[in-house]
Amino acid sequence: MIRIIDYGLGNILAFQNMYKRMNVEVGIARSPADFSDATKLILPGVGAFDHAMELLDASGMRAPLDELVLGKRVPVLGICVGMQILARSSEEGSAPGLGWIDARVQAFASLGQSDLLLPHMGWNDVTPVNETPLFRELETDARFYFLHSFYFHCERPADVAAVASYGIDFSTAVASGNIYGVQFHPEKSHHFGARLLKNFAEL
Amino acid sequence: MLRPRITPCLLIHNGGLVKTVRFAEPKYVGDPINAVKIFNEKEADELIVLDIDATVTGAEPNFRLIAQFAAECRMPLCYGGGVRTAEQAKRIIGLGVEKVAISSAALADPQLIPKIAEGVGRQSVVVVLDVKRRAAGGYEVWTHNGRKNTGLVAEEAARTAAAAGAGEIVVNSIDHDGVMKGYDLTLAAAIRAAVRVPITILGGAGSLADIEKLLGVCGVIGAAAGSLFVFKGPYRAVLISYPAPAQKETVIRAALQR
Numbered sequence: 001m002i003r004i005i006d007y008g009l010g011n012i013l014a015f016q017n018m019y020k021r022m023n024v025e026v027g028i029a030r031s032p033a034d035f036s037d038a039t040k041l042i043l044p045g046v047g048a049f050d051h052a053m054e055l056l057d058a059s060g061m062r063a064p065l066d067e068l069v070l071g072k073r074v075p076v077l078g079i080c081v082g083m084q085i086l087a088r089s090s091e092e093g094s095a096p097g098l099g100w101i102d103a104r105v106q107a108f109a110s111l112g113q114s115d116l117l118l119p120h121m122g123w124n125d126v127t128p129v130n131e132t133p134l135f136r137e138l139e140t141d142a143r144f145y146f147l148h149s150f151y152f153h154c155e156r157p158a159d160v161a162a163v164a165s166y167g168i169d170f171s172t173a174v175a176s177g178n179i180y181g182v183q184f185h186p187e188k189s190h191h192f193g194a195r196l197l198k199n200f201a202e203l
Numbered sequence: 204m205l206r207p208r209i210t211p212c213l214l215i216h217n218g219g220l221v222k223t224v225r226f227a228e229p230k231y232v233g234d235p236i237n238a239v240k241i242f243n244e245k246e247a248d249e250l251i252v253l254d255i256d257a258t259v260t261g262a263e264p265n266f267r268l269i270a271q272f273a274a275e276c277r278m279p280l281c282y283g284g285g286v287r288t289a290e291q292a293k294r295i296i297g298l299g300v301e302k303v304a305i306s307s308a309a310l311a312d313p314q315l316i317p318k319i320a321e322g323v324g325r326q327s328v329v330v331v332l333d334v335k336r337r338a339a340g341g342y343e344v345w346t347h348n349g350r351k352n353t354g355l356v357a358e359e360a361a362r363t364a365a366a367a368g369a370g371e372i373v374v375n376s377i378d379h380d381g382v383m384k385g386y387d388l389t390l391a392a393a394i395r396a397a398v399r400v401p402i403t404i405l406g407g408a409g410s411l412a413d414i415e416k417l418l419g420v421c422g423v424i425g426a427a428a429g430s431l432f433v434f435k436g437p438y439r440a441v442l443i444s445y446p447a448p449a450q451k452e453t454v455i456r457a458a459l460q461r
Binding site (some may be wrong): 008009010011012013014017018046047048051081092114115116117118119120121122123124125143145146147148149165166185187188190191193 | 204205206207208243246248249270273274275276277278279280296297299301302321322323324325326327370371399400401423425
């Protein structure tokens, strides 16, 4: 089943409710024991980068997660800050990220565009770039809800699954082997988000 | 391209959903969770829920109700009402709410804003300014459901909040609340010019044409409304509604001339 990782951040229940509505088997993981039946993982997150890493470290799930994702290649989908911590580092904090994807998280503010309202808040277009099952059967005008001040920058272009435009074209979705991430909130993006979560479930 | 947000704003009073006129005469309009379900079906851009009792009674935020909202809500949710500490804000975000709104506590102590932002990220910190026109001109910020005047000038308060780390400023016009004759466009333009963070304007929308006018003046911002989305017709019959995608597209295109 899909296990949603509950390390104290993000909208666990919203993901659970969405999957229940789709009749997809879903459960919450609060400790390593909960991973025994995990065939897929959702790594949610809102808030600050360092706070997310602190909580994940303190949860006792970090090492088993490394083993599941890097060793057993269980598909994982990071959401918002849950995506950002897939990277090596973030301009937002000093804690190292999980480093599962060769990427850095950068500040929109560092772009130096004075007319860019920050944070990036609201519904924006998402354009898939490399072939990825995440965006299968999504409308060409698919849009998603964003709420962030920092953006994901992939070192390897092949890892970029989709881009969005806000001051810069940034990696709004990543796909690197079994590791996926989206900057926006599919759990809060109505039928567009539901489709994407269904696509992840059907991988 | 980033789109303007059209946002229903729900007021909670005695556990029920109400709508006020100029911050008074709360009229019961139904069950809040039921309203959330309807806005889910209508695919509303986001939702603001404000508990209008909490600050006045000095009560803690109703975490149980917030958890219910967060679990039910399939659109982004901003919750406000009675939030006074960074701990409370963290707990609310932890329940799965995207944005937490603060008002009187942040106006009394702007240092609360960075304290909250440190834990939840500044993108999730919303400062709500309840604003009333001054007889002598200009706008002042009020708290406690429009009963206490802070004496702060609205634009100044917006700038202070943004500088302290607010991720969004929601400006609620007390004079226009529930009147449904259009937003205070002068106020909206002044706030838009004052800060470089996203803003949402609330108070006065009576039609989609009013939203179009607001977006025409302010561009890509949030246009929030209460009465427009909970009442229908001149007798204010309760009927929860929200524009269809095509209607929304027409309003946005006309306003932004895209």
